[in-house]
Amino acid sequence: MTGDAAIPPGELWIVMIGLGLGSFGLRFVFLGLVGDRALPAWLLRHLRYTTVAVLPGLVAPMVLWPSATGGTPEPARLAAAAVTLGLGVTTKNVLLSIGSGAATLGLGLWLF
Amino acid sequence: MATSSPRGAFMQGVRDALPFTLVVSPFALLFGVVATEAGLNVLEALSFSVVVIAGASQFAALQLLSENAPTLIVLASALAVNLRMAMYSASLTPHLGKAPLWQRALVAYFLVDQTYALAAVKFERERLTLSERLAYFWGTVTPICPLWYVMTVVGALVGTAIPAGVPLDFALPITFIALIAPMLRTLAHVVAAGVSVALAVGFAFLPYNLGLMVAALGAMTAGAQTEVWVERRRGPAE
Numbered sequence: 001m002t003g004d005a006a007i008p009p010g011e012l013w014i015v016m017i018g019l020g021l022g023s024f025g026l027r028f029v030f031l032g033l034v035g036d037r038a039l040p041a042w043l044l045r046h047l048r049y050t051t052v053a054v055l056p057g058l059v060a061p062m063v064l065w066p067s068a069t070g071g072t073p074e075p076a077r078l079a080a081a082a083v084t085l086g087l088g089v090t091t092k093n094v095l096l097s098i099g100s101g102a103a104t105l106g107l108g109l110w111l112f
Numbered sequence: 113m114a115t116s117s118p119r120g121a122f123m124q125g126v127r128d129a130l131p132f133t134l135v136v137s138p139f140a141l142l143f144g145v146v147a148t149e150a151g152l153n154v155l156e157a158l159s160f161s162v163v164v165i166a167g168a169s170q171f172a173a174l175q176l177l178s179e180n181a182p183t184l185i186v187l188a189s190a191l192a193v194n195l196r197m198a199m200y201s202a203s204l205t206p207h208l209g210k211a212p213l214w215q216r217a218l219v220a221y222f223l224v225d226q227t228y229a230l231a232a233v234k235f236e237r238e239r240l241t242l243s244e245r246l247a248y249f250w251g252t253v254t255p256i257c258p259l260w261y262v263m264t265v266v267g268a269l270v271g272t273a274i275p276a277g278v279p280l281d282f283a284l285p286i287t288f289i290a291l292i293a294p295m296l297r298t299l300a301h302v303v304a305a306g307v308s309v310a311l312a313v314g315f316a317f318l319p320y321n322l323g324l325m326v327a328a329l330g331a332m333t334a335g336a337q338t339e340v341w342v343e344r345r346r347g348p349a350e
Contacts, residue, residue: 088293
């Protein structure tokens, strides 16, 4: 996330306000509008997987083709991602995983 | 563990939420730092956290904005990250649906991962009155949400002081991976994550970050279908 290409302020605020309104809408839609009517099972079943469907897809290209290296796969970053994932799955400890991943990245960049 | 009054429920909420401040603070701090890196000033970073109040989608939006993705794609992707909030909303509706509209609107604004997780577990486990449930929810909000704003500002102020050599570009992937990993608790979640990665990489050639949209839709369907398949195999016994 290098700041070379500055984000135009107009676009920034459009995204900010649009995202704010949209997020509120998503949070309000059932609580506010649907009340306590039951929801179809298929809808809940799909909503259950949205986070785990979006974030890995967002992260994968950043891990494989990091912008900092101009898009070339790089061992320190791959190792950091692997360590973070491994510890995250086994320990479920978010902070420990982040710390270990960052340490791996630091070590890796120093070694390679 | 029984909570007998709204005041007791509120305090219980505060206590239950305290450990989460250890997760929220660094995440908000990181957002402030990354926002400054992307060229936002302190006020813009804070506004982002106040208006949106959803970490992962804020990071996603910032990342895509920095990549000069079209506004519509930025919004669609970041909102897709927040689709889970609709699920939170749906899941709390049976418990809070009878509260006055203005209260439900306020709850909706403060419905973040941590407050939802705590409330959902509490409401499932214990029989509480509506006012106890609301008090518990506000208890969980109290240590978490203000901290989100404050630490964003701290991050934005600190961000400018971080030396250029620090590989901040990778703070975001590491944080996201650490957040996703504990979610991989069922086969369906693992399948969804795997399909998401495979499709995002496979369709990375698509313009306007549309590959992410393809990946998200495909992965959501894959997760839901796997769940159906697993339930069917388990049979109607349960």
